[in-house]
Amino acid sequence: MASLMDRYPGIDDLERRASKRIPFFAWEYLASGTGDESSVRRNRTSLTDIVLRQEFLKGMLKPNTETTLFGRTYASPIGIAPVGMTGLIWPGADTALAKAAADRNIPHTLSTVATTAPEVIGPLTQGNGWFQLYPPRDPEMRADILGRVRDSGYETLVVTADIPAPSRRERQRKAQIRVPPSIGPTLVAQAAIHPAWAMGTVRNGLPRFKMLEKYVDRATMRQTAGFVGASLGGTLSWDYMSQVRDLWDGPLVIKGILDPADAQRCVDIGMDGVQISNHGGRQLEAALGAAEALPAVVDQVGGKIKVLFDSGIRGGADVARAMALGADFVFCGRAFMFGLGALGDAGAGHAFDVLHDGLVNVMHQTGCASLDELPSRLVPTTPSVA
Numbered sequence: 001m002a003s004l005m006d007r008y009p010g011i012d013d014l015e016r017r018a019s020k021r022i023p024f025f026a027w028e029y030l031a032s033g034t035g036d037e038s039s040v041r042r043n044r045t046s047l048t049d050i051v052l053r054q055e056f057l058k059g060m061l062k063p064n065t066e067t068t069l070f071g072r073t074y075a076s077p078i079g080i081a082p083v084g085m086t087g088l089i090w091p092g093a094d095t096a097l098a099k100a101a102a103d104r105n106i107p108h109t110l111s112t113v114a115t116t117a118p119e120v121i122g123p124l125t126q127g128n129g130w131f132q133l134y135p136p137r138d139p140e141m142r143a144d145i146l147g148r149v150r151d152s153g154y155e156t157l158v159v160t161a162d163i164p165a166p167s168r169r170e171r172q173r174k175a176q177i178r179v180p181p182s183i184g185p186t187l188v189a190q191a192a193i194h195p196a197w198a199m200g201t202v203r204n205g206l207p208r209f210k211m212l213e214k215y216v217d218r219a220t221m222r223q224t225a226g227f228v229g230a231s232l233g234g235t236l237s238w239d240y241m242s243q244v245r246d247l248w249d250g251p252l253v254i255k256g257i258l259d260p261a262d263a264q265r266c267v268d269i270g271m272d273g274v275q276i277s278n279h280g281g282r283q284l285e286a287a288l289g290a291a292e293a294l295p296a297v298v299d300q301v302g303g304k305i306k307v308l309f310d311s312g313i314r315g316g317a318d319v320a321r322a323m324a325l326g327a328d329f330v331f332c333g334r335a336f337m338f339g340l341g342a343l344g345d346a347g348a349g350h351a352f353d354v355l356h357d358g359l360v361n362v363m364h365q366t367g368c369a370s371l372d373e374l375p376s377r378l379v380p381t382t383p384s385v386a
């Protein structure tokens with residue numbers, strides 16, 4: 001019997017299988033971008049355009065991928081990005097992701113709009129949990145959420161900045177994604193032909209925004225969903241972030257920054273890190289590819305605060321490319337969800353193994369014993385346009 005790695009050696013192998021096992025409406029939610037999806041493509045081309053120089057005759061080389069970030073040492077500079085409505089994409093996703101993060105010793109970021117509460121997920125991560133906040137407008141609710149998150153064992157907080165308003169996401173509209181999914185004939189028909197997803201959903205129950213339920217009177221997902229739109233986001237400002245800085249005494253990261261001037265303001269107000277991201281191409285089709293934005297941010301704030309990166313990573317070579325551009329750590333959203341969709345619970349760990357093995361291999365091919373050497377392998381090229 002061929003090993004998992006022989007059968008699914010790439011993230012694209014997991015993506016193909018996942019696309020067959022996840023119902024259409026949930027697949028459209030996971031895989032789509034916004035508009036004509038040019039920023040999804042730019043995320044890919046801005047990475048694949050990057051070429052690395054090779055150095056040979058280095059004798060026995062043992063690449064070291066261990067990375068210390070915010071006082072914790074991880075096995076590899078690869079983390080799990082926050083994903084919302086997780087249980088809709090794959091039943092039990094939050095639990096599987098958290099356990100994989102603990103097992104592989106990498107960070108797992110739980111979204112405010114994930115479908116399992118931090119009280120459940122925090123302990124499963126064994127200290128590797130980060131929490132992502134969509135900023136609540138009500139200060140009392142904000143304080144309560146931060147207290148719950150801290151009590152659940154989270155030290156690192158990530159605040160997402162790049163949703164000033166919902167994006168149009170045309171593919172999701174056409175797939176008639178409802179929050180919550182309405183149990184009409186279309187959904188039942190789509191779910192019925194995806195038995196692993198359907199049985200998992202029966203076992204786990206229909207997904208609900210478990211973090212937020214306590215703030216609405218009656219905790220149905222439909223009410224919570226309306227409440228999410230009305231209560232979170234849309235008002236984030238530098239003043240708001242300074243308040244969060246005062247409230248949170250652990251490492252604090254702003255996610256979704258692409259502009260060097262914004263990154264500098266993150267330094268000025270005392271952030272510990274900035275996560276370069278265009279939300280996986282889900283907000284603005286005219287956005288820079290995330291890897292296009294990375295070098296200028298690294299020039300501006302690299303060395304002062306940590307520069308994290310996501311959007312478009314689909315293999316170990318992409319991780320190496322982002323590190324070569326100066327990222328301190330890399331996160332993936334869809335790659336881990338493709339793993340879960342393809343292989344169930346074991347898929348999150350396998351997605352990591354694919355990314356990590358790929359990174360180690362690139363370090364061998366380029367003669368890098370440590371991650372610090374990757375920037376010296378960067379070959380300047382002219383990026384193509386998506």
Ligand SMILES: Cc1cc2nc3c(=O)[nH]c(=O)nc-3n(C[C@H](O)[C@H](O)[C@H](O)COP(=O)(O)O)c2cc1C
Nearest residue numbers: 030081082083084111160279280311312332333334
């Ligand atoms: C289905 C889906 C849901 C997402 N939900 C959130 C979220 O709740 N909070 C957030 O900060 N980012 C969210 N993101 C963005 C990811 O954290 C990350 O920026 C993006 O997936 C990176 O691009 P990649 O999918 O190409 O790796 C989501 C992305 C996807 C694909």
